[in-house]
Amino acid sequence: MNPLTDFSFILALMFAITGAIWLLNIIWRLLEKYVTTVSQIGETRRRLKGVVEFSKVFFLLMLIVYAFALQSFRIPSGSMLPTLEIGDFILVNQYQYAIRIPILNKKVIDVNEPDYGDVMVFRFPKDETENYIKRVVGLPGDSVVYENKKISINGQLVAQNVVGDYVIESGPNRKTQTKLLSVSLESGESYQILHDERQNSRTFIF
The missing domain is CATH 2.10.109 (Umud Fragment, subunit A)
Incomplete structure (x- = not known):
């Protein structure tokens, strides 16, 4: 692939990964709320707080870009x-x-x-x-x-x-x-x- 097509593939891949991280964060929250026996879930999520916040922002930004600017x-x-x-x-x-x-x-x-x-x-x-x-x-x-x-x-x-x-x-x-x-x-x-x-x-x- 040439650099342009490589870059667009990387963006699409990052969009999918950050979306998956955001979804995983939602699942963690549900587990924290309803599953009291899993003690390490909250600690793991706190350690990855920065990654999760970045994923939220990146996912929303790319969603807007893909929906209204780029295809x-x-x-x-x-x-x-x-x-x-x-x-x-x-x-x-x-x-x-x-x-x-x-x-x-x-x-x-x-x-x-x-x-x-x-x-x-x-x-x-x-x-x-x-x-x-x-x-x-x-x-x-x-x-x-x-x-x-x-x-x-x-x-x-x-x-x-x-x-x-x-x-x-x-x-x-x-x-x-x-x-x-x-x-x-x-x-x-x-x-x-x-x-x-x-x-x-x-x-x-x-």
């Missing part, structure tokens, strides 16, 4: 290789582009506009219960051409930085397309997005 995802496929590997955990800022009312998901005010290279998580248009992750390659008004694994934006070839070698396994009947798309994006809120692993990737305009 964690696990990468299920190799579509974003080599940037994101299968099984990586990532944290997504839910308010990167707009402030929304929690739960209702109603936009209140715009904050930022998507830019070239942004990695976005979005709901699949045909099935909103399924999340997709892709990278922004085209902005409103752009003319995007993807041919022979190369991207041109407004007639300019986009340079690609190779970060490493990797192997993609595909089915025996899968055909490789040399020219995938040529599209002009309308002005307004139209964005072209692709996977990093573009040989076997689908593209979306939204």
Whole structure:
């Protein structure tokens, strides 16, 4: 995993551990109240008072962050290789582009506009219960051409930085397309997005 996905996994793990400690503290209190024969329970809990208090604060803070600011995802496929590997955990800022009312998901005010290279998580248009992750390659008004694994934006070839070698396994009947798309994006809120692993990737305009 890369540092970002390692960090998000550690946060999720700490969230689970501190929640478990808080729950254990509640159980200890119940035992102290109803089980008089267990004499060492109170002493043990007093020794761990600092850990318990830290766990309470951390658990509540992370609960608020996860509920209203960040959302964690696990990468299920190799579509974003080599940037994101299968099984990586990532944290997504839910308010990167707009402030929304929690739960209702109603936009209140715009904050930022998507830019070239942004990695976005979005709901699949045909099935909103399924999340997709892709990278922004085209902005409103752009003319995007993807041919022979190369991207041109407004007639300019986009340079690609190779970060490493990797192997993609595909089915025996899968055909490789040399020219995938040529599209002009309308002005307004139209964005072209692709996977990093573009040989076997689908593209979306939204």
